[in-house]
Amino acid sequence: MSTIQTVGGTVDSGDLGITLMHEHIFVLTPDIQQNYPDEWGSEEDRVADAVGKLRKAYHAGVRTIVDPTVAGLGRYVPRIERVASQVPVNIVAATGIYTYVDAPNFFMYRGPALGPAVPDPMVDMFVRDITEGISGTSVKAGMLKCAIDHQGPTGGVERVMRAVAKAHLMTGTPITVHTHPGSEAGWHVKRVMCDEEGVDPSRIVLGHSGDSTDCGHLAALADAGFVLGMDRFGINLETTFEARADTLIEMVRRGYADRMVLSQDAACYIDWVEPSLMPALPQWHYTHVFEDVFPYVLERGVTQEQIDTMLVDVPRGFFEAS
Template identity: 40%
Template sequence: MIETVAGPVEHTQLGRTLAHEQLLTVSEPLLTQFPHLYDREAMYTAAVETVRGVQAHGVRTIVDPCVAMLGRDVAFHARVAEETGVNLVVATGLYTYNVLPPYFQWRDADALADALVHDIEQGIQGTSIKAAFIKCATDEPGLTPDVEKVLRASARAHLRTGRPIMAHSHAATRTGLEQARIFHEEGVDLRAVQIAHTGDSDDLDYIERLLDLGVWIGMDRFGVEGLLPLERRAATVAKLCARGHAGRMMLSQDYSAFNDWVPADKLAEFAPAWSMTLLFETVLPRLAELGVGHDQIDVMLERNPAAWLSGS
C-alpha cells in the first residue's frame, strides 16, 4: 500500500502519475513568522486549479516532495486532495544545500533519522498523514558536513522503514554519483533510490553511469529552460528510451502551484512556458515525434512511479 494524504491506496491504483511536482514552495520561516505576507486562500485556489489542470490530462496521482524548509503543510494538501480527488503522495525530509538548523547541527544522523521515521510511522505535523518517501538534497555546494548528515539520516530512515528515497541532485556537478555512494555505504539497495533532476543534463555518460548503479532517474524539470532547453531534455529522454532505459525513468516538471522563491518576472525569463501541464501539451507530442512509443510513455508515467514507491 502507498500512503497518500487521504490514506493508503494500492500501488496498482495510482494510475497516471507526476513523480515530482509541488503544491507549495514557500520560504518557511516567513510563512510562519510573517503570515500577513501570504494569502492562503489564493494559494489554495492556485493549487486546486493546477491540480484540476493535470487531472484533465488523466493524472490521478501527484508525488509532492515538499518537506521541512520548503513550506510543507500536509493539512493544506489534505484539503486540496479532498476538493479534487487526486492522490497526493507526500514526503518526510529536511531540505538544505548547505547547513542544517542548529537543533540538528548539534545532533547526529541517527537523531535526524528518528524524526524522519516519526513522519513515516506516526504521522506528519501532528496528523495521521504518513510520509510515503524520504526526500534529501545535494546541490552546487556539494557534500557539506550537514548535507552528508541528511543523506546518511535518510538512508538510515529508509533501512528502518522501507520507504524509498528521492534525492534532489545537481546534474552539472554530477552529485547523483556522490549521493549513490553515500547510500551504498549505508547499506541501501540503490533500486530504492530516485536521483531527481537527472534530466537537467544531457550527458549520457553521466546518466548511464547512474543507471548502471540501479537507481531510478527523474527527468523532471521540463520547462526550466534556464537549466536545459526543452528540446535537449526531450532528445535525451528519446535517446535513453532507444537504449532500453524507459523502465528506469520518471517524467515530471518540478512545478509549484505557488512559489515565493523567485519573483514572477524573473521566473518568466528563466522558465517562460513552465507549468504542470507542459508535459502533456508539448513534451509528450515531441517525444512521439522523436520515436518514443505510447507504451514507453505509459511505463514512465504509470508503472515506474508505482514501482519506485512500492518497491515492486
C-alpha cells in the same frame, strides 16, 4: 500490489495510475511567511488556485503526484490536506530535510554533533512521520527526501543523507534525492547512501537527472541501479526545451525507458521567485509534458508504450518494491 500512503489515506499501488514523481504544491520560506504574511496573500485564494491547477492535471490524465516538500521547503501538511480533500488526485507527502550545505541549526548540538556514537534525532523524526503521521495529522509520509547540489557532500548534507538512509532501512519507504548532475552528484549518493549505508540504489530516484545532456553519465547511473528523475521539464533557464526532450529521446533509444520517471518540478506557488518573473517560464506547470513534451518525443521515435512505462509502470514498481 502494495499499499501506498497518500495525503487522503492509503491506496493500492495498482491504482496510482499516471504518476508525476516530483511536483510540489507550495514551496515556501517559513520565516518570511510568518513574519511578512502579506507576501502570501489570501489563504483561501492560494488553496483555491492549487485546487484548480490540480484538477487541470487530473483532466490531463494525472492520477498521482509525489510532493517531495520537506523541512527546508516550507512543508505544512494541514494546508495540503485542505487541497487534497478537494481534488481527485492522489498526493504522496514526503519527509526529510532539504539543504545544500548545513543541517538546520536545530541539530547543531544534538545527535552525532555531540559525538559519533550519539544517535541522530533526525532518524526518529523521519520514522515518526512515516509510521505515526506528520505534524499531528493522520497523514503519513510515503517518500523520503534529501538533497545534494554542486557544493557536494558537505557535513550537513552527508548527515541528512545518512539519516534518510537509516530511516529507509527501518521503514522500507523509498527515497528521492535532489541532485546536481553537472557535478555528478549521483556518485556521492551511491557512496554515502548505498555503499556505506546499505540502501539498494533501485530504491532511490536521482532527481533532476534531466538537467544533464550527458547520456553516458546518465546511463552509467541507471546501470548502477538508480531510477533517473527526468523531472524538470518546463524549467528552461540554463537549458532548453529541446535539450531536455532530446536527452529523454536518446535515453529511451538506449533502452532506459524502464529506469526513468517524468515530472516538471512545478508548484502552484513558490516564493523563491518574484511573481513578475514567472512569465519567463510559461511551460513550468503540471501539464507541460502532456501538452508539449509528449507530442515532440512521439514525433521523434518514442512510443506511447514507452511513455506509459515512465508514467505508470516505473512509479508503480518503485513503490511496490517497498
